[in-house]
Amino acid sequence: MASYEILNPTKKGEPRIKITVEEGYDDRGRRIRFTKTVRMKSLSDRAIKKAIKEFELEVATSNKVTKNEELSFEAFVLEKWMKLHVKKNLRLRTYQTYNSTLTNYIIPFFKGMKLSKIKPIDIEEFFAYEKDSGRKNLKGKYLILKSIFTKAITWKFISKENDPMEEIKEPNVDKQHREKSYYNEEELLILFKVLEGVQPKQRIAIKMAAVLGLRRSEILGIRHHSVNFNNNTILIDAQLHYDHEHKKFLLGPPKNGLARTVIVPDKFMEEIKEYMKEHRKQKELCGDAWEPAIDENGEPLDLLYTNPYGYPNHINSITNEWVKLLKRHNLDYINFHGLRHSFASFMVAKNSNIKVIQEQLGHTDVRQTIQTYSHLTKDFKLKELSKFDDIL
Structure with missing residues (x-):
């Protein structure tokens, strides 16, 4: 990456520019920069671009540039993999x-190590350390490392023979120590009773996860026009995200890139309708104080889930309120995403058509649904077949 700044002319009045070329980071994480002052005949765009290109070529062909063998793992991940693959x-x-996983877990472990020198034993030691520390998401960390070294091979930073991930198997997770992941029917009944005394906005959000199987980001991305009272449906065609770099909310496509329409039970649709009426009244009362987020086209986002002035709540607000509710009413802990699993569990328990469950959840393939909830279908089948014990 190159940049330039215009300097004061020489004593003879010749224009000058200072060109800076950045070549990632050194082994200590410091930026590698090369600079050069160039006297110019003119400061036209064409002349400046030519000077920059010539200096970039000079840097690239000199011995100053860090060789692939000397490139640190951290520099490759941040300057190459994240910028050229993940971000784009x-x-x-x-x-x-x-970015969070790399910053907090992966990079600190491999800090100071050269990309080309990392061996399979280093990867094994990383996962052993993660397990001993009781950390989670080992599968996610495995997939990140797999992608990093796959790109390193594709981009010729290391050879395929030096791939440290080739013989590394995905870490096993002890299922016996997993946290409770969903509520059964009895627990859902208790939850719905508790929700009768909860503020409408929070109650609606929780039910959208537990009754409709929606993800948190999908709930946050619902707009007023997404709800159809004529046929009791909600169009799920977006997710709400917060761009920390540019400090703004953005609507992105659903997780698999495909919009879907979910069916809403009559009683719950009445609750949603009442909430939406009150939300519209709040907008009218605010008048000019109503300040919704603006999309990339400059249009206001007419979201259902907002603060009293029309602006989106913090992305984690639903989760934070959910945890407070569990503590306040002494309910068994499951994370907010577990409500989506509770929906699927309830549907499987009621022998619902697996295709219906798939479409409501937004899985691209029914096999994904079957695989995800196969343990539930197996449990319920065993329960049904155990009735033979009474007559055998």
Whole structure:
């Protein structure tokens, strides 16, 4: 990456510019910069671009540039993999998740190590350390490392023979120590009773997850026009994300890139309708104080889930309020996403058509639904077949 600044002319009045070329980071994480002052005949765009190109070529062909063998793991990940692959090809939420995982776990472990010198034993030691520390999401960290070294091979930074991930298997997670992940029917009944005394906005958000199987970001992305009272449906065609880099909210496509329409039970639709009426009244009362987020086209986002002035709540607000509710009413802990699993669990328990569950959840393939909830279908089948014990 190159930049320039215009300097004061020489004593003879010749224009000058200072060109800076950045070549990533050194092994200590410091930026590698090369600068050169160039006297110019003119400051035209064409002349400046020519001077920059010539200096970039000079840097690239000199011995100053860090060789691939000397490139640190951290420099490759931040300057190459994140910028050229993750940021350009993956969704904002994925970029933010990867950045957090790298910053807090992966980079600190491999800090100071050269990309080309990392061996399979180093990867094994990383996962052993993660397990001993009781940390989660080992699968996610495995996939990140797999992608990093796959790109390193594709981009010729290391050879395929030096791929440290080739013989590394995905870490096993002890299922016996997993946290409770969903509520059964009895627990859902208790939850719905508790929700009768909860503020409408929070109650609606929780039910959208537990009754409709929606993801948190999908709930936050619902706009008023998404709800159809004539046929009891909600169009799920967007997710709300927060861009920390540019400090603004953005609507992105659903997780699999495909919009879907979810069916809403009559009683719940009445609750949603009442909430939306009150939300519209709040907008009228605010008048000019109503300040919704603005989309990329300069249009206001007519979101359902906002603060009293029309602006989106913090992305984590639903989760934070959910945790407070669990503590306040002494309910068994499941994370907010577990409400989506509770929806699927309830549907499976009622012998619902697996295709209906798939479409409501937004899975691209029914096999994904079957695989995700196969443990539930197996449990319920065993329960049904155990009735033979009474006559055998």
